[in-house]
Amino acid sequence: MIKVLIAEDMHMVRGALVALLKLESDIEVVAEVSSGNEIMPAARTHHPDVAVIDIDLPGKDGLTAAAEIHEQLPEVRTLILTSLGRPGTLRRAMAARVSGFLLKDAPADKLANAIRGVAVGRRVVDGDLALAAWDSAECPLTAREIEVLRMAEEGANAVEIAAFLYLSTGTVRNYLTTIVNKLNARNRVDAIRIAKEAGWL
Template identity: 60%
Template structure:
């Protein structure tokens, strides 16, 4: 029996995934959580073989939470799910040692197959995402530039970002200018779009 931990914040999607997995005779849903910071405590409590982790979780994102889980419970293999197949996210997941990466719009039978393959120690990667990740390459943004651009994507002004990150407004504008240049964008909005599409944020 393959024991699974399911981390998904959208209740209907989590219920559907859980119901789908419970139909499989060799898969048992051992725990369900809705936030990234709940993954490690639940995994340490239930000792799953595979953690199915949504990439966009509240409090702690799925990739960061998965990386923590790898450290705390190395026996648990990780399958990351995402609604948006951003190649940069797959690169981050692979760098964190995650074995499997699947988009949510994959056919239902692929999920159970992916769980079995992940539990068996095999890599499960979406072929289109692998191709796109190779096309986009590594993020050209420094961690600070990515942080500033991510804050701008949430609608924060340069002054708000400066206050939050303990920087001057001029420094924030310099980071935004660098991000625009490095992404080949026309302006801040375009830089956010390019970086989000590539999964760099």
């Protein structure tokens, strides 16, 4: 029996996933959580074989939680379930060492089969998305530039970003100018849009 933990914040979607998996004779849902912060405690308590995790969760995001599971509970495989079918998102998921990556609009039987594949140690990735990621450009931004842009996306100004990252305000402004130039964006807002659409944020 494959023991599964489901992490999905939308109650109706989570209920549908549980109902679908209950139809499978070899899969048992042992835990359901609605936020990223609940994933590790639930995984430690219930010892699932596979954690099916939505990327966009309140609290800790799904990829951060998946990376933590990989580090602290390597025997638990992770399958990311998302509506964000962007190549950059898949790249981030692979960097977090997830075992599988599936789009939410995939047919129901694909989910059960993906769980089975991941449980036996296979890497399961949506085929079309894998091809798109292969063809897409690498993120031109450094880790620090992404950090600055993410804070800007959250509404922080240059002074606030500088204080948080222990940088000078001038350095942060230089980072923002470099980011805009690297992404061929019109301004900071446009740079955030481009990075989000590419899945880099």
